[in-house]
Amino acid sequence: MSFWGNETSVRFPNLGIDLTNLPRGIAIGSFHIAFYGVIIACGMLLGLAIARRKAKKTGQDQDIYLDFALWAIPLSVIGARLYYVAFAWDDYKDNLLKIINIREGGLAIYGGVIVAVLSVIVYARVKKLRIGLMMDTAILGLILGQIIGRWGNFFNREAFGKYTDSIFAMQIEVTDSSLNSIYNPSIIPGSKLRAMYEGKERVLDNILEIRNNMVTLEDGRKFIQVHPTFLYESLWNLALLIFMIVIWKKKKFNGEILLIYLAGYGFGRFFIEGLRTDPLFLWGTGLAVSQLLSALLFVTALTLIIILRTKAIKSGEYMNIPMTLKYVNEETKDKETEDKADNEETENDIKEENGEETKDSADNEASENEPKETVDVSESEGKKK
Numbered sequence: 189m190s191f192w193g194n195e196t197s198v199r200f201p202n203l204g205i206d207l208t209n210l211p212r213g214i215a216i217g218s219f220h221i222a223f224y225g226v227i228i229a230c231g232m233l234l235g236l237a238i239a240r241r242k243a244k245k246t247g248q249d250q251d252i253y254l255d256f257a258l259w260a261i262p263l264s265v266i267g268a269r270l271y272y273v274a275f276a277w278d279d280y281k282d283n284l285l286k287i288i289n290i291r292e293g294g295l296a297i298y299g300g301v302i303v304a305v306l307s308v309i310v311y312a313r314v315k316k317l318r319i320g321l322m323m324d325t326a327i328l329g330l331i332l333g334q335i336i337g338r339w340g341n342f343f344n345r346e347a348f349g350k351y352t353d354s355i356f357a358m359q360i361e362v363t364d365s366s367l368n369s370i371y372n373p374s375i376i377p378g379s380k381l382r383a384m385y386e387g388k389e390r391v392l393d394n395i396l397e398i399r400n401n402m403v404t405l406e407d408g409r410k411f412i413q414v415h416p417t418f419l420y421e422s423l424w425n426l427a428l429l430i431f432m433i434v435i436w437k438k439k440k441f442n443g444e445i446l447l448i449y450l451a452g453y454g455f456g457r458f459f460i461e462g463l464r465t466d467p468l469f470l471w472g473t474g475l476a477v478s479q480l481l482s483a484l485l486f487v488t489a490l491t492l493i494i495i496l497r498t499k500a501i502k503s504g505e506y507m508n509i510p511m512t513l514k515y516v517n518e519e520t521k522d523k524e525t526e527d528k529a530d531n532e533e534t535e536n537d538i539k540e541e542n543g544e545e546t547k548d549s550a551d552n553e554a555s556e557n558e559p560k561e562t563v564d565v566s567e568s569e570g571k572k573k
Contacts, residue, residue, distance in 0.1 A: 191211035191215070192213055192214065193366065194210060196209070196365075197409075198342075198345065199358070200357065200358055201359060202353075211343075212343055212344065212345075222344070225290070225340070226340075227339050232261050235331075236253065236257045236329055238332050239257075239325055239328055239329035242325050242436075246325070247511055249513060252317070256307070256311050260304060260311070263304075264300040264304045267300050267302060268296050268299040268303075272295060273287050273294070275471070297334060304326070308322055308326055318512070319443070321442045322513060324436070324442060324443060327446045327449045328432060334425050335422050338425075339422065341418035345366045346366065346418075348360070348414040348418065348465070349415030349416075349417040349460075349463030350415060350463055351397045351401045352414065356416055357413050357416075358414055359403060359413050362412060370395055371395065371412050373399055387473070388469065391465055391467065394465045395465050415463050417463050420460050421457065424456040424460070425453065425456075431448070431452070432449060435448065439509070440497045440500040440501060441509060442509060444496070447489045447492050447496075448493065451486050451489035454482040454485035455482070457478065457479075458486065
C-alpha cells in the first residue's frame, strides 16, 4: 500500500504551512482509493450519527433515521452527480462512462440537497411521519456531512477561488495533475482561454488574474495563489450548524430548522460562489447556477420563516410543538377507544335481544335489590314534639 497523487505540494504561505508532496489518496496495487471519497463517506456516517443523537434527545425513534439513510444517502449522491453532469454536460457528452466515475470529484451539493428533501417527503408520507420534525432532525446530519465533505475538495485541489494575498491564501503547484490546465499559460494561451470563456467575463477575469499573479519559488517551482473557498464554506457551515443546534429549543414550528439551513447556507454560498473560478453555468448564459439558486433559497426560506413564525406566535401553536415523529399514534389510539366502545354497545344489544343479562342490566338489578332505609313517620313526628 502506498500514496498516490503526491507529486506536488500545497502551501499556505501567510500561515507558514507547507504541505510537501500532499497525496490525493492511497493505492493498493493498481487500485486507487481517493481521499475525496473516503472523506465524503466519513461525513455521511458522522452526519447520520448526529441525526440519530438528536432523535434520541428529542424522544424520537433513532432506527427510523438509520432505515431512511440506507436508501436516502445513495439517492442523494446520485442526485449530486446528476446535477453536476447536467450543468457540465460538455465534459461528459463524448464519454458517458465518465459520468459514473465520481472518485475524482464532480458532486454538486445542491443536487444532493434537493434529492434529500424530496426523499424525506416521500419517506415520511409512506411511513406516516411528521415531515417537518423529520426534516429538522435530518438536516443536522446533512450539514455536518457538508462540513466534513468539503475537505475532499482540498485533497482534490478543486473548488478554490480567485487570486488573493489574504492570510488564508492557498498556493497550488501549477504542474499538479489534478489542476485544470487553464491555469497553465504554456498549455492554454490567453487567446484560446478567452474563446473558451466567451460570455463569461467575470470568471475569465478571475482566471487571468490568477495567471498574472503566479508565484515562483527559488527552486523554480511555480504556484497559483487563490482563495481556499472550500475552507470558507466548511467554516461557514460549522457556524450555521452551531446556530441551528442552539436555536432548536426556541423554534416556533416544525420545519423551521430546515428553513434556517436553507436561508443560512444560501446566504453564505451566494458570496462564496462569487469567488470561485469553476462555477456551473446556467445553460447558454454566463450566470452561475448555484449562485442564482442560493439567492432564491435565501429569499424564499427567510420569507417563510417570518410568515410561519408570526403565525405560530399569534395562534399560540409554538407552545405545543408536536415532538412525536409518528403523528398517527394519537389518532390511532382514539380510534381504538371508539371501536372498543362500539363493540361493547353491539354486544349489549345482542344480549338484550337474546334475553341475556348485560352488564348494565345487572348493575340496574343490583341497584333495585339493595335494601332501602325506611323511616317511621309517627315516631319521627313524636320526637319532633
